[in-house]
Amino acid sequence: MSQQGREEHFDLARFVLGYLTQKGSIVAPVVYGAHETLLPDDLAAHLGVDAYLNLRFDAEEADADDESLRLSVNHPLVDRLAADLLQAEANSEVYINHLRLDKKGLLEQAEKNIGIANARISPKKGAMEQQALHHYLRFNFKVTFVSDEKQESLASIVMDGQNGYAIADPQHLQRLFSTETTPGYPHMSVAPPRWLGADAIDSTTTYQALLSRAKIALEAQLAERIQAMQNRIQRFLELDQARIEEYYDALEDDLRRRLERTESNEAGRRKSAEEKLAAVQAERAAKLTDILARYQLRLEVELVNVQRIVQPKVMLPVEIGDRRLTVIRYVVWDPLVHELEPLVCDVCGQPGDQLHLCAGGHLAHEACLAPQCIDCKREYCQLCAEQVQACVVCGEPVCRPSTITCPQCKRGTCRAHQNLCHAADGAPAVLTPAQTKAAPVAPPVAATPPPSSRTSAASKTGDRARQASNTGRSSKSTSSTPGSSKKPQPVHPPAKSQEPKTTAKKVQVVLSATEPALLVLAMRSANRPYATRAIELQPNGILVSCECEKEKCPADGWLFRPATAEHLAHQIEQMVEKVRAEYNVPASRVEYYTLYALDRRPLRGFTLPPVWFDEVRLELARQGFDAER
Ligand SMILES: [Zn+2]
Ligand SMILES: [Zn+2]
Ligand SMILES: [Zn+2]
Ligand SMILES: [Zn+2]
Ligand SMILES: [Zn+2]
Ligand SMILES: [Zn+2]
Structure with missing residues (x-):
């Protein structure tokens, strides 16, 4: 992540200095990390700073005697520049006028068309449209695809x-085109944003958040094209690789034949042929590396300008609630598309029908909910996930109000397992598969299940032994001990008492x-990880490293050869799966x-982002992996 931080720095410097230069300032090259900058007087007055500035962008140590101005993303001056720039870029403010705004009966329509899965929409007292x-x-973004060739295009979000x-929706997008530059409703107030994380509609915070969301949307929009380009590049790469191999194969064959024909007493000629051969081999390797670099696909995204589109809508505050809780949301009629707007999920920020009311007061898609409490059936969203914990006995989700905390051992359980939290010699009882509703922890997929009933324990040890030749743990400890024969426990290995398995939330x-x-991250609590x-x-x-509660983690520091593109997602998912199984998480x-x-x-769910499928990078990694073996 440090790289990301650095990139942000770089962007900030470019942003600030670019702006100042554009406005007629003189910026000297960096000396000892600072830029001497001379601003035109009117600009300095406008920004409320001195005309002579010594600007720094490194956030690190601040010397007390240093008179330079150290800028970070949150610095007020940067905010002012951003606001200015926003105004300048959005100076193409356009309006959508002449809309019919006498809409009534929004409540009835909302009840009919929007609906909340687990709550009712009702009128807010005294509220009017x-x-x-x-x-x-x-x-508007300029998108540049850089590889063996350069492709530029414009994309807008x-x-x-x-x-x-x-x-x-393409039709909606089309209707939002306008060339009208005169406000049709100059005296109408502006609605505040209705999403989490937003500030005032024209604030820098809101602007930045919208911009970063727009970039995500842009990436999704480009995903197909990126994939297509990657496929194309891959084809050309393979052709070029084949050409190079063929050419050097022929050259080397020729040199080898010559070497064979050379008598052993012609030392001089032998040596020169051997040297030539070595040179040819080095040249082949260099050429192959070269084309790999040439066929690297890189995406550059640059914001060109921003247009603000202003349109009136009709809104009505309503109450959404059940017997426990009521929240206020706005139902909004869009007179441009003649539709009621869907409500927004507070978790993912996307619109949705039949959202759920979270017990913490959020609205969320079904897929954006945390696991539902098995006792009271309250629904919490993923923003409120820390309200839902696992019963220490069965691992099922239990919300905080429903959790029964044991007065003796302080552990929390569901209602059904109230007395089992310290039943096994002070540890939570171990349920047999018949007793538990939750599926038992799946054995690691890579291992072939032995015929014995102790599948999980046996295959786990085998798996680990294959990776690390020296685990220092004898296999005896996990094979059957005299005491283990009386009670078959297929899920938990008998070695459990010596090496308790950590259970993450x-x-x-x-x-x-x-x-x-x-x-x-295997989470110990809402924000503290075990691993x-x-x-x-x-x-x-593919490097796997682990920082966890174990003194010496056997999973730490392993390299894996990247699978083919087709199997890569599965390969990575298995690595994720390992953590889940290791920490007993359903x-x-x-x-x-x-x-x-x-x-x-x-x-x-699990989807490997497109950035993984850079075949050039993958192939380099495979070659790098093989080279070290
Ligand atoms: Zn959602
Ligand atoms: Zn509950
Ligand atoms: Zn919530
Ligand atoms: Zn339970
Ligand atoms: Zn207890
Ligand atoms: Zn670990």
Whole structure:
């Protein structure tokens, strides 16, 4: 992640200095990390700073006697520049006028068309339909695909300012085109944004959040094209590789034949032929590396300009609630498309029908909910996931209000297992498969199940032994001990008492959208992990490293040869699966996130981001892996 930080720095410097230069300032080259900058007087006055500035962008040590101005993303000056720039870029503000705004009966329509899965929509006392201006931001990007050739194109993403999501419907997008530059409703107030994380509609915070969401939408929009280009590049790469191999094969064959014909007493000629052969081999390797670099696909995205689109809508505050809780949301009529807008999921930020009301007051898609409490059936969303914990006996989800905390051992259980939390010599009781509703922990997939009933224990040890030749643990400890024969326990190995298996609350998988890297976190609590396992594509293979509660983690520091593109997702998923099994977490409590420019958003399941499928990079990693063997 440090690289991401650095990139941000770089962008900030470019952003600030670029702006100042454009406005007529003189910026000297960097000296000792600082830029001497001379601003025109009117610009300095406008920004409220001195005309002479010594600007720094490194966030590190601040010397006390240093008079330079150290800028970071949150610095007020940067905010002011961004606001200025926003105004300048959005100066193509357009309006959508002449709409019929006398819409009534929104409540009835909302009850009919929107609906909440587990709650009712009802009128808010004294509330009336009201008109308010709504904003869209059209972000125009220049996208450059760089590989053996360069392809440039323009792409635009329209973000709904009040709802926070990208407009996807082509017909809606078409209607949002306008050339009208005169406001049709100059006295109408502007509706505040209705999504989590937004500030005022024209604030920098809101703008930045919308921009980063627009970039995610852009990436999704380009995914197919990127894949197609990668396939094309791959084909050309293979052709070129074949050509090079063929050419050098012929050259080497020729040299070898010559060597064979050379008598052993002609030392001089032999030596020269051998040298030639070595040179040819080196040249072949260099050529192959060269074309790999040439066929690397890189994507550059640059924001060209932003257009603000202003349109009036009709909104009505309503109550959404059940017997426990009521929240207020706005039902909004869009007179441009003649439709009621769907409500927004607070977890993923996307619109949805039949959202669920979370006991924490959020609205969420069914897929954006945390596991439901088995006792009271309350529903919490993933933002409130820490409200749901696992019963220490059965591992099923139990919400905080329903958790029964043992006065003796302080562990929490569900209602059914109230007395079992310290039943096994002070440890939680171990349920046999017949007793438990939850599926038993699956054995590692890679291992072939032996005929014995102790599948999990036996295959696990075998698996580990194959990877690490010296685990220091004798296989005796996991084979049957005299005491273990009386009670068959297929799920938990008999060695459990010597080496208690750690049970994590949940597993979080965080997939970077920009780097072939992911983190798998086995969580001890809502924000403290037992284990942080990093899986990343390196020039010499897929590196798995682990920081965890174990003194010496057997999973730490392994390299794997990347599978073929077809099997890569499965290969990585198995690595995630290992963590889940290791920490006893049921599949229902694995959460997936994508990370884009520090913005973490939930995913529905495991999908390997496109950035992994860079065949050139994968092939290099395979070659790097093989070279070290
Ligand atoms: Zn959602
Ligand atoms: Zn409950
Ligand atoms: Zn919630
Ligand atoms: Zn239980
Ligand atoms: Zn207890
Ligand atoms: Zn570990």
